[in-house]
Amino acid sequence: MTVREVEVHGARIRAHVTGDPDAPPVVLLHGIARSLEDWAPQHERLDDDYRVISVDLPGFGLSDPLPGPPSLDSLAAGVEDTLVVLGAGRPAHLMGNSLGGAVAMRMLCRDPGAARSLTLVASAGFGREVTMALRVLAVPGLGRRLMRRFDRRVSAQVERNLFVDRALVTDERVEFGLRVAARDGYAAHFLATAKALGGIRGVHPGWRTELLARVAELDPPTLVVWGEKDLILPAAHLRAARTALPHASFHLFPGTGHMPQIERADEFAGLAREFLKQA
Structure with missing residues (x-):
């Protein structure tokens, strides 16, 4: 996988770009504490018809944080500015997993003309759970102590929580998680982002309610998918998504965890391609 770095407001932001530069752009966004590697299988499955762009959100993966405290809005702005530097066309099909789904929705709300469609993959924003x-990261002092204890055992457990198929819990993924967590300033950025979005009682309702109301008002072509056995954001949120976005399309992947774009890569790509053709 060929990955490049671009400079955005003095920060180095990591990106993976494949496909014809003149093809319609598809932008892939990962979840909290994750990286663009979570979308790697979809590049080769989509880039014969699309310009496929995945990025490390500012401050996550191997990207630098941007100035100022992290928030959903600042993450969305950081992605927008990165796409400008990359010369990505407009409008783009936005695909987001977990936190990346909420970032994609926020990008739509910031600039409706920049988003051609939304594909929300086990997206944050549909429930408290x-x-x-x-x-526990929101508990004062506890989050910092837990991050200091992030070792190979913890990294492996993080990966196990993401997938039903244990074959996907590879040494490569575990080691990359350790590499990311060891970066200077990473723990502080992660904790600040987590606290901005949720607390010990779960995901904050304020930003969720406002965001979903605006997305429903704009009503872009939207596909919402979930893994039946998601341990991060429960599949019950798919029912909430049906209520919040009644005109969207929906799909539940049986026997699948938090990342169907990896665990059901072929099926996900087929579903996404059909949706993108019609969007």
Whole structure:
């Protein structure tokens, strides 16, 4: 996989770009504490018809944070500015997994003309419930102590929580998680982002309510998918998505965890291609 870095407001932002530069752009956004590697299988499955762009959100993966405190809005702005530097066309098909789904929705709300469609993959924003592993980070002092204990055992457990298929919990993924967590300033950025979006009681309702109301008002072509056995954001959120976005399309992947774009790569790509053709 060929990855490049671009400079955005003095920060180095990591990006993976494949496909014809003149093809319609598809932008792939990962979740909290993750990286563009979570979308790697979809590049080769989509880039014969699309210009496929995945990025490390500012401050995550191997990207630098941008100036100022992290928030959903600042992450969306950072992606927008990165796409400008990359010369990405407009409008783009936005695909987001977990936090990346919320970032994609925020990008739509910031500039409706920049988004041709939304594909929301186990997206944050549809409910309060979230894995306890993220909730406890909001407890004063506890989050910092837990991040200091992030070792190979913890990194492996993080990966196991993401997939039903244990074959996907590879040494490569575990080692990359350790590499990311060891970066200077990473823990502080992660904790600040988690606290901006949720707390010990779960995902904050304020930003969710406002965001979903605006997305429903704009009503772009939208596909919402979930894994039946998601341990991070429960599949019950798919029902909430049906209520919030009644005109969207929906799909539940049986026997699948938090990342169907990896665990059901071929099926996901087929579903996404059909949706993108019609969007």
